[in-house]
Amino acid sequence: MHAIVIEKPGDPDVLHWVEVPDPVIGHDEVLLDVVAAGVNRADILQRRGFYPPPEGASEYPGLEVAGRVAAVGDGVTGWNVGDEACALLSGGGYATRVAVPAGQLLPVPRGLSLVEAASLPEAACTVWSNVFMLARLRAGESLLVHGGSSGIGTMAIQLAKARGARVLCTAGTEEKLERCRELGADVAINYRTEDFAEAARPVDVILDIIGAKYLPRNIDALGTGGRLVVIGMQGGGVGELDLGRLLTKRASVHATSLRARPLDEKAEIVAAVRADVWPLLEAGTVRPIVHRTLPMADAAAAHRVMEESTHVGKIVLTV
Known part of the structure; x- marks a missing residue:
């Protein structure tokens, strides 16, 4: 072969x-x-x-x-x-x-x-295992997807919408943001020009491919009982976690790979x-x-x- x-x-x-x-x-x-x-x-x-x-x-x-x-x-x-x-x-x-x-x-x-x-297979298994099996996103809750135009992002937007969630996402160009809206995103945020934490908060679940660079703002964006799932480190692997903020929100952080x-x-x-x-x-x-x-x-x-x-x-x- x-x-x-x-x-x-x-x-x-x-x-x-x-x-x-x-x-x-x-x-x-x-x-x-x-x-x-x-x-x-x-x-x-x-x-x-x-x-x-x-x-x-x-x-x-x-x-x-x-x-x-x-x-x-x-x-x-x-x-x-x-x-x-x-x-x-x-x-x-x-x-x-x-x-x-x-x-x-x-x-x-x-x-x-x-x-x-x-x-x-990779996108479906990654999204389902992290957003639904681990973070247990439910109908009526909200999901923020970073990299909404990626293979993972396009799958996450569609699955979350199909399961009755409100979907928010980030992307870096207006063309990508429009494609995300076409797939079902209720809110599409340009991470180059907007503060996603300000635009998104409070959200129930965040699916993050960036890692350390986004960690403080992800915690800011979580609502009470929120769940952050980190599946990538495109923005670095070492960051500072505000445990006091996490405790106040009764929120959780998960880092996983498939x-x-x-x-x-x-x-x-x-x-x-x-x-x-x-x-x-x-x-x-x-x-x-x-x-x-x-x-x-x-x-x-x-x-x-x-x-x-x-x-x-x-x-x-x-x-």
Whole structure:
């Protein structure tokens, strides 16, 4: 098979499309022939040398794919050769074949293409596990999403709106803000010209990809009993937390990641996404937002597009 190999940490030019050995599936794994793979910020961090794969995971980048089942392990039930599926991965998605734990496999939602399906697993699992399973956002509450035009952001806006929440988001251009409103955001805040804490407060749940840079203002924006969930550190990883302010609001701060979670936790999240998110996709209430597709062999170009930060939604690589 072929895969994108990171020659050494660096700029996009260190990504090379080369021939590599086929993966060998385990007892509880499925082999997928990859048709498309989603591109994520984590892939860029891995390329730069800041986010190595968990122990035992593939060294190739790529956290989500869609394709067709080529083989199933002896312990796998419910999947057959030829089935179309998408999958949440710990790595290895930038390749023509990938081995996937069966618990991290999802059917392609009815009415969607394999390319669209490849854009779903990472964003859907991240949003559902953090906003709904961890922070327990309820109908009638409010959610503030930082980076509303990102793959995570576009999914969070739609899911929260579908579940009856009031949705606020931040983005950096008027074009992105308008796209967020089209997806259901009730309030869209330009973080370059507005103080989001002043514009948003009080909110019940915040989904944050920035980290330290936004920490004090996120706490300011929370209402009583509010929940801040930090899933990224684009604005740094070390910040000052005002515990007095947190105590006064009876609020909480959670910092989580998805990639290195144990297999049973990932399987639980994937099962919840299949039960609660897939029906919304099949009904058209929530839809995948694919900004652009590029050939997988040209993954370097896809990384450049993502680093320009002008996209809305997901970038997808195709085989």
